[in-house]
Amino acid sequence: MSGKVGAVVVMFVGLFAACVPLQAHHGNASFDVSKHPTVKGIVTEYVWANPHVYLKFDAKDENGQVQHWVVEASNPPDQTRQGWTKFSFKPGDEVELTMGSVARNGQPIGRFGFRGGIILNGKPFPPGAENAGDTGETVPKQ
Template identity: 50%
Template sequence: MEAITMRTRLITTAAVIVGLLIVSVSLFAHHGNAEFDIGKRVTVKGIITRWSWSNPHCFLSFEVKGDTGAVTQWVVETQPPRSVTAGGFSQKTFKPGDEVIVTLEPVKNGRPLGRMLEVVLPNGKKLVTGHLD
């Protein structure tokens, strides 16, 4: 009888721990907007180096040449594939070497990171993410 009670407690405790881990992982899987300078818009022209079509966010990496000729690598995120497809984005929207104009909300710390608001493709077509007001 005592062995059955101990086994039941062990199984119950293990189930609770696994349940808490599952809930905590999902709570931390998505970040908030605190790192972005909401309302500040920056527009840069750059050359695509990588387009990552993935969950939980798509990422666009591109190089921007500054006034002095120095090149800065920018990375911007947008929503997941399912959310941006309606706006015209696809896995094949960007190719390395494409020149684009990106409007973004930068991060507050000044690093070359941000959240994509819109992008003008080489053919002149403008795509807007769901982040734009």
């Protein structure tokens, strides 16, 4: 990519960010709900915010390259109802996540499912999650 093209792309990305509406209560077009990869990595950042809580972690792909994953959950009230808190994850935590869905564009971006699917420092998270039943979400039973 030439410098000029790269600059234009960067400009468009910036303008895109400025143009999108504020909120995000909408459909599922960017995600493939039929794919549920399990990825293991180390937490780099945990953001407890609206409209979505999200977790960043680094994981190696099949070629040994580090992928910077971002996985989004629902909003803080929904996550609180699932036993999460602002302090549930911290940088350095080891996580193993089975995604509820992943970005269609192949970027390392996913969405949490609501049952099972999260191993935090070797234990199911949140405690008791392994006992939760069908929520109507897309994550397959573990």
